Amino acid sequence: MSGQSPSPEGFPEAEGGVSAAATAPEDRPVFDAHKSGRAALIREMARYLGMRLPLTSGEEETPAGVPGAPGPEAAEEAASAQTQASSQAAAMTALLEDALDRVTAASDFRSVSGRFELAFLEDGILSLAGTPVRSASLKRNLSGCTEVLFYAATLGAEADRILRRAELSDMALASCLQAAAAAWIEACIEDDMDGLRAGFRKEGLALRPRFSPGYGDLPLEFQRDFFRILRPQRRIGVTLTDACLMVPSKSVTALVGIYPAEPRAEDPQL
Numbered sequence: 001m002s003g004q005s006p007s008p009e010g011f012p013e014a015e016g017g018v019s020a021a022a023t024a025p026e027d028r029p030v031f032d033a034h035k036s037g038r039a040a041l042i043r044e045m046a047r048y049l050g051m052r053l054p055l056t057s058g059e060e061e062t063p064a065g066v067p068g069a070p071g072p073e074a075a076e077e078a079a080s081a082q083t084q085a086s087s088q089a090a091a092m093t094a095l096l097e098d099a100l101d102r103v104t105a106a107s108d109f110r111s112v113s114g115r116f117e118l119a120f121l122e123d124g125i126l127s128l129a130g131t132p133v134r135s136a137s138l139k140r141n142l143s144g145c146t147e148v149l150f151y152a153a154t155l156g157a158e159a160d161r162i163l164r165r166a167e168l169s170d171m172a173l174a175s176c177l178q179a180a181a182a183a184w185i186e187a188c189i190e191d192d193m194d195g196l197r198a199g200f201r202k203e204g205l206a207l208r209p210r211f212s213p214g215y216g217d218l219p220l221e222f223q224r225d226f227f228r229i230l231r232p233q234r235r236i237g238v239t240l241t242d243a244c245l246m247v248p249s250k251s252v253t254a255l256v257g258i259y260p261a262e263p264r265a266e267d268p269q270l
Contacts, residue, residue, distance in 0.1 A: 042100065112153075
């Protein structure tokens, strides 16, 4: 394909693409809160909010009659404080659970990936799908790789809508919904990446950790090239603003290095 041929979205198409296809709706895995571990997701949400579960003091009581044990009044106060803390923890956990249920119900997880050529040029410049990029941190991440996977995913527009509605009426719920969406899209992506890793493993290849535009010294403006190359706006409905922010906001783009894998003991011998 010519690098200057306009795409339907107005972006020139990329050169050097090997493959790029979105998961068809009927083939897409059905994600549920239990697949990644509901309790683990709740803990991750609490971490996003700067909390720790269980939300209690975690201090052990000293039995009465033991040196250093509190007197009756102090013990009663401690028990009352513990009861209050437990009640607050239960209320917060219920709010987190509710937020997770709302986000998972509203989400329509979609992803698209494309496998492209990678070259290491002079002066620390990389060539990604024929596009020159200067980034020392990305170069370190892709060291030893032979190709690069462009990957994009989103929770869809409805997840954004419930976040905006909550921000207008209930900021506590809105904060929990933000945490739920962040934890949920990461869980969905990791499930998705597991499938990609399994596919590449059959070719004797492995994947590096994801590296997103805006991380390290890879400028956020690289999103424009990313969208021109992968075209997630057409494939999964994710668009880019003039400020290089994604819509829907609960979307992720990443570059993933592809490199020859070391044989594993459990791999079948060919």
